[in-house]
Amino acid sequence: MRPETEEALAQMIVSADGPLRIVGGGTRPIGRSVGAALSLAGMAGITLYEPGALTLVAKAGTPLAEVQTRLAAENQRLAFEPMDHRALLSTSGEPTIGGMVAANVSGPRRIAVGACRDFMLGVRFVDGAGHIIKNGGRVMKNVTGYDLVKLLTGSYGTLGVLTEVSLKVLPDVETQATLVLDGLDDATAVAAMAAAMSSPFEVTGAAHDPAAGRTLLRLEGFAASVAYRAQALAGVLAPFGTVTVLDDPAQGAAIWAAIRDVTAFAGQEGDVWRLSVKASDAPALVAKAGARAAIYDWAGGLVWLLTDGDLRARLGDFAGHATLIRGQADVPVFQPEPAPVAALSAGLRAKFDPRGIFNPGMMG
C-alpha cells in the first residue's frame, strides 16, 4: 500500500482487514511489527519553509536528506542531530522525516538543546478509525488544547499514521571544537562530563568511549566564542587530566557522527541496547550489564550496550529504561511499564487504534 493523499490513506486504513506495518524509509526496523506494509513514500515534499521564522513543514515521506539539504542552503539545521541507523542496523534506503518523528530520533546535541520531540511544532495523522487529525501547528509557542504532537512523536506508528510534521529549526554554527580527555575510567569520565555540563560554556556534546579511552566534549558557535570557551572549559576539565583541543571542524564532525550513529557497534556480533538513565547511575549499571562494549552519550544519560541475553534481568530494578534496538534476545523490545502507566498507554492505544492494527506488538 502506498497512498498519495490523506484521504486515500484514511480509506486504506478503514478497509484494512489485518495488521499494517507502517514504513517510512525502512531504515529503522526497531521492534517486531508484523502486517501488510503501508509505505508513506508517496506522501513526500517540503510544504513550507520559512528560514526567518525557523519553521519547516514537510510531508511524512519526505527524505531526511532532502530536508537537510534545504536547511543547509539557508545555513540552518535540525538541531537535535537525528541519528542515522543504517550502519548500526545494516539497512539501506533513505530515512524519512516521518520515520524520524515516529521514533523520536535524536543525537548527541539532545543533551544541550532537547530531543526531536522538543522541536516538534505540529502533526497531521490518520488514526485507526480513519479520522484525519491535526494537532499543534507551525508556530513556536502553542498551548492550544492537548499536546498530541508529543504523544505521537516517539509512538512508533502505534497511535496513528503521520502524514505531515512541522518542526522548529535552528541556525547552523560557524565552527566547532572538541575537547578530548584520554584514559579516564567510566566513573571519572561521567564526573568530568557533569562538570562540563555544569559550566556556563554551552557544551553541545558529551560522550565517552571506554574502548577508545576517550572522553569528548563539543563546543559550537562563532569562531571567537568557541576559542574562548575551549580555553575556559579546558580549565574546568584540568583536574580530570590533560585536555587536547581538536579544532578542525571536519574532524569534529566525523567524530560526532560516529558517536551519533554508534558506528563502533556496526557489524559487531551481539545485541544492541539503548539505555536511558540518570547520568550518574550509568557507570554502575554498565558494570552490572557485563557488556562486550559500551558507549556513553548525553553525558552518561544515554548508554549504548553491545551484549547478549536479557540485559534487564542483569540490571535488576533501575530508574530509566532499556530498549532492544537490534538483536535476538527473547525479551520485550521496549521496557515494560509499571501497571498504572501501562494501563494508560494501553488505554490510549485502544482509543487511537481501536482495532489494534497499527504496528501491533511493537510497543505494548
Next chain:
Amino acid sequence: MQMPLPNAGVLSRKDQIVARLTAVLPPDALMSDIAETRAYECDALTAYRCPPLAVVLPSTTAEVAAVLKVCHELGVPVVPRGSGTSLAGGALPTADCVILGVARMTQVIETNYPDRYIRVQTGRTNLSVTGAVEADGFFYAPDPSSQLACAIAGNIAMNSGGAHCLKYGVTTNNLLGVTLVTMDGTVMEIGGAHMDAGGLDLLGVICGSEGQLGVVTEATLRILPKPEGARPVLMGYDSSEVAGQVVTDIIKAGILPVAIEFMDRPCIEATEAFAHAGYPICEALLIVEVEGSPAEIDAQLALIMDIARNHKPVELREAKDAAEAGRIWLGRKSAFGAMGQINDYMCLDGTIPVSALPYVLRRIGEMSKEYGLAVGNVFHAGDGNMHPLILFDANKPGDLELCEAFGADILRLCVEVGGCLTGEHGVGIEKRDLMHVQFAPADLEAQMAVKDVFDPAWLLNAAKVFPLDSSAPRRAA
C-alpha cells in the same frame, strides 16, 4: 461566559462530602464555609467568579490521592489549583466542585547538581525553584511574568512559557518527570531523572493538559548553569514592518538571542507615562538580549547593531552595564502595570508566524477603531507569541462584552494567518468556545479521547478547554 449547571445531587450532599473529606485530611486542611471558600472563587481572570463547594489544601501526595479517591467515589467534580494566577480561568471553580489547592506543597525534595535537576512539590513557586539553586550557580529556565507568584503545578498544567523561551524552551522542554495522581486516586511516576520516555510520551501530553488528566504533586525539573552574563540592546523603528524585518535578519544571521521583545506605539506611550524608562516614542521598539562572556556579548551585539543600523533605527541603545540593562528592561517589565494604570485591560496571547506580524498589527489597529477600544501590543517577537492588551472600562455596562468580542476577533485573526489561540496562557474558559475556530470536530475528539483514558468520568476540571457543546455528552455520562 457560560458554565455548566452545578450538579444538584452533589450540592445536596455537601455535608456528607465534607465529612468524608475531613476524615482523610489533617484538621486545618479543609474549608467549606463560604466566608473562607470565597477566597478561591476566581483566579487572575477576575471577571468570572464562583465560590466552590469546598476547598482542600493537602500537604502530601498521599493526602491528594485520598481526596481524589473520595471525590471519585462520590462523583464530585474537582478543580486543581496552583497559585491561582491563571489569566485564562484555568482554576475557576464551579459551585459543585472541590478546589484542590497545592499551595501547602512547597518542599524541595532533592537537588542534584551532577545530573542537573531539582525535584520539588508542585505548590512551590516558579521563582523559588531558581531561588533554591541560584546560590550554586544554577537556574530554572521558564520564566512566566507571574513567576514570583505562580506555582510549578500551574506551569505544568498550562505548559507556561516566558520571555526567554526562544533559547530555553517552555515548561515541557524543561520537565523531566512528575508524580501524577489520577482521578481515581492512583499514584504513578511518569518520567524521572532520565531524559526520554521509554514508551509513549505521556509526560508530553500531561504537560499542558490544564489539570484535566490528573493532579501533579511532584516534579523533576531540569536546571541549567547560569550564563556568564547577559545584556540587552534597545532599538526603535518608525514602522512595525521594518522592526519585523530586523527580527528576521537577526535570526537568519545565525544569532540566537535569549529574548526578542517588541512593543508598539500605544504600549510605548503608556509605559513612558508610567515608568519613565526613557523609551523613544515611535511605532515599534525592540529589546534584544544575548548571553555569554563579556567578549561574546560584545561580538554578538556588534552583529545585531550592524543589522539594526542597516534598517535606519530612530533609536539604538546598547547597554554598557547592569544599570543601563535594567533601564532598558524597566519599561517592558512595567508594560502590563502601565496599561493597568490607564484602564482595565484584557491580555490575549495568540501566536502568529513571525512573517505575519506587520499584517496582524495593521488589522488589530483597524479593528481597534471599529470597536472603539484602545489596544497596545507587547510581543515575544522571536517566537511569534503576541500579547495584545485591550483596554476597557469594567464599570461601563457592555464594555467587558465588547472587549471579549474584540479579543475573539483578534484570536480568529491569529488562527487565520496560521497561528493559534494561545501561546502560553492556556485555553481555560477564556478561549474554550473559540476552539472550533482552530480545530475540526475530529481534532477535538482525539484530544477528548485522551481525557477519557485518564479521567473516564470527566470529573477533573471538566468545564474547561473544550467547547461545552463538544464535551457535553462526556460530562453528562
